[in-house]
Amino acid sequence: MRFPTLVLKSLRQHWLSTALAVVSIGLGVALLVAVASLREQTHRNFVQEGLGVDAVLGPKGSPLQITLNALYHLEEMPGKVQWTYYKKVLGDEVVESGIPFITGHSYAGFRVNALDERFFTEFEYLPGRHFSFRPEDGGRGRMFAALDEAVAGAEAARELRIELGQTFNPTCGVNPGDPVHANDAIRFVGVLAPTGTPHDRAIYISLKTFYTLQGHGQDVADMAVNEEHREISGAYLKIRRIRGGAMHPGIQDLKYNVNQSAQAQLVIPNEVLPRLFSIIGWVDRVLLGIALLVTALALLFLFVALVSALRERRRDLALLRCLGATRRTVFGLVLCESLFISTLGALLGLAVGHGIVALASDYIRVETGLQFTSAYVTQADLYVLPAVLVLGAVAGLLPSVQAYRLGVLRNLTPIS
Amino acid sequence: MIVSLHKLVVEFRVGAERIQVLDMPSWSVDDGEQVALFGPSGSGKSTLLNVVAGLLAPTAGSVIVCGRELSRLGEAERDRFRAAHVSYIFQTFNLMQGYTALENVLVGAAFSPGRFHRDQARALLGRVGLSHRENYYPSKLSIGEQQRVAIARALAKKPKLILADEPTGSLDPRHAEGVVSLLREACREHGCALVVVSHEAKVVEVFDKRVDFLKLNRTLAGVGGVS
Numbered sequence: 001m002r003f004p005t006l007v008l009k010s011l012r013q014h015w016l017s018t019a020l021a022v023v024s025i026g027l028g029v030a031l032l033v034a035v036a037s038l039r040e041q042t043h044r045n046f047v048q049e050g051l052g053v054d055a056v057l058g059p060k061g062s063p064l065q066i067t068l069n070a071l072y073h074l075e076e077m078p079g080k081v082q083w084t085y086y087k088k089v090l091g092d093e094v095v096e097s098g099i100p101f102i103t104g105h106s107y108a109g110f111r112v113n114a115l116d117e118r119f120f121t122e123f124e125y126l127p128g129r130h131f132s133f134r135p136e137d138g139g140r141g142r143m144f145a146a147l148d149e150a151v152a153g154a155e156a157a158r159e160l161r162i163e164l165g166q167t168f169n170p171t172c173g174v175n176p177g178d179p180v181h182a183n184d185a186i187r188f189v190g191v192l193a194p195t196g197t198p199h200d201r202a203i204y205i206s207l208k209t210f211y212t213l214q215g216h217g218q219d220v221a222d223m224a225v226n227e228e229h230r231e232i233s234g235a236y237l238k239i240r241r242i243r244g245g246a247m248h249p250g251i252q253d254l255k256y257n258v259n260q261s262a263q264a265q266l267v268i269p270n271e272v273l274p275r276l277f278s279i280i281g282w283v284d285r286v287l288l289g290i291a292l293l294v295t296a297l298a299l300l301f302l303f304v305a306l307v308s309a310l311r312e313r314r315r316d317l318a319l320l321r322c323l324g325a326t327r328r329t330v331f332g333l334v335l336c337e338s339l340f341i342s343t344l345g346a347l348l349g350l351a352v353g354h355g356i357v358a359l360a361s362d363y364i365r366v367e368t369g370l371q372f373t374s375a376y377v378t379q380a381d382l383y384v385l386p387a388v389l390v391l392g393a394v395a396g397l398l399p400s401v402q403a404y405r406l407g408v409l410r411n412l413t414p415i416s
Numbered sequence: 417m418i419v420s421l422h423k424l425v426v427e428f429r430v431g432a433e434r435i436q437v438l439d440m441p442s443w444s445v446d447d448g449e450q451v452a453l454f455g456p457s458g459s460g461k462s463t464l465l466n467v468v469a470g471l472l473a474p475t476a477g478s479v480i481v482c483g484r485e486l487s488r489l490g491e492a493e494r495d496r497f498r499a500a501h502v503s504y505i506f507q508t509f510n511l512m513q514g515y516t517a518l519e520n521v522l523v524g525a526a527f528s529p530g531r532f533h534r535d536q537a538r539a540l541l542g543r544v545g546l547s548h549r550e551n552y553y554p555s556k557l558s559i560g561e562q563q564r565v566a567i568a569r570a571l572a573k574k575p576k577l578i579l580a581d582e583p584t585g586s587l588d589p590r591h592a593e594g595v596v597s598l599l600r601e602a603c604r605e606h607g608c609a610l611v612v613v614s615h616e617a618k619v620v621e622v623f624d625k626r627v628d629f630l631k632l633n634r635t636l637a638g639v640g641g642v643s
């Protein structure tokens with residue numbers, strides 16, 4: 001009978017406390033792993049990827065509000081931007097291209113955004129990635145061409161079960177109870193292939209369609225033909241690159257000039273979104289704290305389980321000593337039990353943690369359009385096993401020392 | 417000679433007081449010899465076995481077992497020595513409770529050098545008449561069966577010496593006789609020496625060499641035992 005068999009036999013002897021210790025450590029580790037993964041992936045989604053937008057030209061107001069509205073289809077735009085001002089900014093030497101858009105309409109809980117059709121051909125939702133209608137990519141139909149045509153994002157189409165040819169009447173506003181454009185039936189002619197971004201959760205119409213909606217009246221209809229009066233919610237701007245792929249440094253001058261004007265402001269999402277994280281950062285710190293607390297409690301439970309198991313097994317350990325096991329052997333036996341339980345708990349936690357991320361990522365994708373994956377490996381994944389092993393060794397140290405100091409004769413032989 | 421003691425003294429400390437338990441001028445057991453030590457409870461018989469097994473270090477004197485001077489060995493060396501050469505059978509609670517009969521035999525050789533296979537363990541269980549009980553846990557075995565498993569386990573490491581401390585103390589006379597004769601036969605077959613401690617006359621009288629512990633231990637001379 002080899003040493004590992006002795007460890008396993010011993011664990012089987014007190015299987016209930018072993019199983020509980022494994023499960024409780026697994027739970028703590030799973031929480032740690034899941035929180036770390038969701039936190040890092042959220043950060044990556046919001047900050048690193050920037051959703052393909054270098055800068056957003058928007059009205060005066062909160063830069064965060066503009067970013068959330070323009071990129072994530074949340075909040076509302078705080079005002080309008082004159083078309084002529086947009087054209088002026090577009091003429092700046094650092095601006096490569098722009099895609100104007102109008103927000104503020106919705107349908108069945110999804111935003112209906114009006115925008116330039118170049119959005120479907122030129123806009124990069126991720127570096128180098130363009131929208132697709134190709135069936136092999138998961139898309140359907142084509143981009144809008146006529147005034148009564150619309151395109152749906154993949155998630156909006158899935159949730160609303162949109163079929164090509166189906167019509168809808170947009171709501172003038174994004175809140176429940178806002179009026180519906182009852183006389184403006186718009187037909188779906190295309191569904192975008194999934195992108196894994198919030199762009200999947202919107203419906204798109206052309207700028208001209210927006211201006212010519214009957215419910216908007218003549219003033220707005222004039223904007224379709226009269227550029228002097230035309231207004232937009234904002235525009236996605238692509239900035240020229242310099243060597244190394246970095247944005248042209250002139251963006252800061254442009255930003256200063258636009259922000260000094262009374263007309264609009266220039267928002268750089270990658271500067272704004274980290275602020276969002278500093279605001280909500282306490283949430284993941286609290287979650288991380290809870291996960292650490294659960295793990296610490298689990299290790300405390302492991303310690304208690306080992307100590308109580310040791311009390312029950314004093315005679316068995318004394319017998320092993322009598323059979324020739326040295327003090328170091330029984331010390332190692334108890335310590336290995338602790339390490340085995342910790343390892344099993346950590347592995348279980350890693351599996352369950354990634355399982356939680358898999359479940360959560362599906363929910364988050366549906367709710368926000370953000371792409372999460374259970375295969376994402378965080379630093380926590382790399383450190384959790386060695387860290388739990390070290391802490392498991394610490395938890396097992398005192399019981400191991402008790403086993404080491406166990407008196408053989410006191411626990412075995414009667415005096416005769 | 418498998419056991420040779422010379423001027424052995426064992427004392428226990430109780431607070432500041434030192435209590436002498438053993439004082440034996442000399443005593444020996446030959447290779448393959450079977451010896452019964454008898455005497456009243458509390459006379460130090462178990463202490464002697466513990467010293468010979470290397471579980472207890474003597475206060476003074478020489479203890480040579482299987483050619484090794486145990487009094488010069490450290491505790492870990494005595495453990496390894498015991499693992500290789502000496503088996504011990506107790507009156508009760510001989511078996512690991514979470515182990516089956518077969519596993520209890522296997523664990524008997526877990527710390528000794530050389531390999532010991534399941535088939536060998538099964539053969540030993542067969543030798544003590546418990547082939548049909550190999551997957552039974554101790555709680556499902558009678559006391560007599562437990563003692564027979566303990567005998568099989570004691571033989572697992574192929575020891576040169578088996579020490580048995582009141583091996584029949586918990587058995588009725590009929591089973592006691594069976595266990596002792598099995599133990600003696602098995603030791604004879606495996607060529608190992610046997611020292612049995614008992615205060616039961618029926619157990620002691622079957623041995624050719626019987627030692628009155630009251631005469632062997634000078635601490636008890638004229639006292640009639642300690643408690």
